[in-house]
Amino acid sequence: MWKHGNQKYDAKLEQKGEYVSQGFYPEQSHIEVTCAMHQKEYLSRELLETNGGYFCLDGIRRLKTGEIESKPVVYRNHEFINSYSEIVLKKINKKSNMGYPESTTLVVQ
Numbered sequence: 538m539w540k541h542g543n544q545k546y547d548a549k550l551e552q553k554g555e556y557v558s559q560g561f562y563p564e565q566s567h568i569e570v571t572c573a574m575h576q577k578e579y580l581s582r583e584l585l586e587t588n589g590g591y592f593c594l595d596g597i598r599r600l601k602t603g604e605i606e607s608k609p610v611v612y613r614n615h616e617f618i619n620s621y622s623e624i625v626l627k628k629i630n631k632k633s634n635m636g637y638p639e640s641t642t643l644v645v646q
Contacts (some may be wrong), residue, residue: 545569545637566640573623573628574644578606595620 546567554609556562575594584591584605591597591607599605625645632643 545635546641563640565643567638568642568644569632569635569637570644571628571632572646573625575624 540592548568550566550568552562552564552566557564563607573615577594577597580597581591581594584607587605588607591605592609593607596608596610597605628645629643637643
């Protein structure tokens, strides 16, 4: 059940069945949904609309003229994964200080 309002979660789940009656899962749990986005995501959307594409988020910057520049960036091995995992971990750390109800699952897009 999706909740509308100012509570500390987005959805409340009510669960039934053997796993619940045997204590493996709680009767009620909560879901919080959030997005972890690169700090230049807004520039990529603007470039998609004006130019139809861009190279990558790490290669985007706004020039003093107001134009957006997009340059290719080379990644080696797991560099891209490691850089994006930092963005996700920052979001998780920020959300972990929110004081959610017990049995809350965080879903990060």
